[in-house]
Amino acid sequence: MGELGGFKKYDRKQEINTAVKDRVQNFKEFTSPLSVAEQQKQGSRCMDCGIPFCHSGCPLGNLIPDFNDMVHKGEWKKALDILHSTNNFPEFTGRLCPAPCEKACVLGIIDQPVSIENTEKYIVEKGFEKGWIKPKLPNYRTGKSVAVVGSGPAGLAAAQQLNRAGHLVTVFEREDEVGGLLRYGIPNFKLEKEVIDRRIQILEAEGITFKTNANIGVNVSVDKLKEFDAVVLCGGATKARALNIPGSDAKGVHQAMDFLTKQTKALFNSDLESEVISAKGKNVIVIGGGDTGSDCIGTSNRHGANSVTNFEIMPKPPKARSVQTPWPFWPLQLKTSSSHEEGCDRNWLINTKEFVKNDKGELIALKTVEVEWKIIPGERPQLIEIEGTEKTWPCDLVFLALGFTGPEKTLPELLNLDLDFRSNIKASTSNYQTNIPNIFTAGDMRRGQSLIVWAISEGRQAAHHVDAYLMGSSSLPLKDSNDLLTA
Incomplete structure (x- = not known):
């Protein structure tokens, strides 16, 4: 795959970011692509490595060496077809995925791994640029109907x-626009919403019906779901964890998602x-x-915050891969x-x-203490507060x-x-079926808070089992996703 010895000839290169002083002035994406020639060189770095562990690192099982080889050869249309065969939305993963595939890359053992995520993005963007991504209507209609709740x-x-x-x-989507967390939960500087809109236009042209402002069980009766032969619940894990300490009122x-959502909505509605x-x-x-904390930091900087401070209760991860998470597993790493x-x-x-309030109930400071984690074999780690480390932060x-x-x-x-x-919601990956036979669930609603790439994978797997339920096969x-390195 790729150019013979290409990984020895070419260094890893990624997109160039706009200078900080310029990019914090707006909420636009701020990366500049590499030249086409350099993109092909990056594809050339993919090794003919016998067993491509990148497949196991990716929840979607993307055929990474195959599309890298096509990029190396300049066969972008073939690369797009290979990518789309396993990933419905590489324009999302190519921007937002933490790239577990790269952490499992064989080249990463001795050098910087192949820049797989960037290559995904380049392939799909060229597909839209060239007009290769068009609606694909089904050859026939089964007469069966399916309701999907949630448009993430x-x-x-x-x-x-x-x-x-x-x-x-x-x-059915409860917000006023389609996209779920992608729409309002992800800041525009990471994903401009036109990227979602152009894909939704494709899906609508393929025959999918979208109903927005439709919150099942709230402003749309749950009985509406009885009109469908099957239901797939993909509403996400949206119940935010609170911090119940003195002064939390x-x-x-604020909850992070309230901050991020209101900001993004305001960009499109003055x-x-x-x-x-x-x-x-x-x-x-x-x-x-x-990642959500990071998004709050980026948004605060764009607002012109006087200062931004970040707290994490866990220890600072090492800069290099930890021995506790050896290759090809997802690393504990800064x-x-x-x-x-x-x-x-x-x-x-x-x-x-504690959150400290003034007489008006306004936040003026918070109090912290430094901690350490006590590890006892066979038991859950214990959080120990360090005496004498109390501090007040205005x-x-x-x-x-x-x-x-x-x-x-x-x-x-x-x-x-x-x-x-x-x-x-309880459902096994063996069939994604709940205790109600015609109701299935996928994504964060089933597995808990996770990655976009896992959500796409779960949606694809659930669809297979819903289809089999409706049609017999x-x-x-x-794709068996039970034994992946990222599980």
């Missing part, structure tokens, strides 16, 4: 696959600008070190995002104990980016669905 990556993937099988698919303490939680001139503290680079004071092993805004505890309970309760021990692709 899992719901969209399930909908497209089921439509390809010939079923009549209707997607202070004016100035009437909503008054609802934006502005960080301009404020001292901001973001509690939580994941991640520095583009938002971190824009300005942020990062702190690890910090536990927040601040005006706090954003809680602590993850999610599962799906909201309204829909599963109305449908009498069983939940698992983590409060997710299915020709939709099925």
Whole structure:
């Protein structure tokens, strides 16, 4: 695959980011692509490595050496066909995926891994540029109908696959626009919404019906789902984790998704600008070190925050791969995002104990203590507070980016669905079927908070089993995702 010895001739190169001082002035994507010649060189770095572990690292099982070889040869249309055979939406994963495939790349043992994520993005963008990505209507209609609840990556993937099988698919989305977390939860500087819109136009042309402002169990009766032969629940894990400490009701303490969602909505509706939680001139503290916390940092910097500080309760990860997570597993390793680079004071092993309010109930500071983790073999790690490390941090805004505890309970309760021990809707990867035979679930609603690439994978797998339930068998692709390195 690729050029013989190409991995020895060419260094890894990635897209060029716009300078920080310029990119924080707006909410646009800020990467500049490599030249086509350089893109092909990056494809040439893919090794003829016998067993391509990148396949196992990718929840979708993307045929990475195959499309890299086509890029190396300049066969972009063939590369696109190979990529689309396993991934419905490479324009999303090519921008937002943390690239577990790259962490499993064989070249990564001795050198910088192949730049797989960038190559995905280049392939699909060239496909849109050249007009190669067109609606593909099913050859026939089965007469069966399927309702998909939720239009995030899992719901969209399930909908497209089921439509390809010939079923009549209707997607219900509670927001005013399609896209789920991609639409309002992901900042525009990471994913401009035109990228979603052009794909939705394709799906609509293929025959999928989208109903927005349709919150099943709230403003749309749950009985509506009885009109369909099968239902796929892809509503995500949207119940945010709270921080129940003294002062948590202070004016100035907000959930991260409230902050991010209001900002993104205001970009497209000036009437909503008054609802934006502005960080301009404020001292901001973001509690939580994941991608959502990073997004809050980037958004605060674009608002013109006076300072941005980040707390993480876990230890600082090592810069190099840890011995606890050897290749080809997903590594315990320090991640520095583009938002971190824009300005942020990062702190690890910090536990927040209290939010301090003034007489008006406004946030003026928070109190913390440093911690350490005590590891006892065979037991859960214990969080130990270090005496004498208490500290007060003046601040005006706090954003809680602590993850999610599962799906909201309204829909599963109305449908009498069983939940698992983590409060997710109970369904096995063996068939994605709930305790109600014609109701299936996929994505974060089933597996808990996870990656976009996992959501697309789950949507595709669920579609196979829904098709088999409706028709007795299915020709939709099925990939065993139980033994992946990222599981």
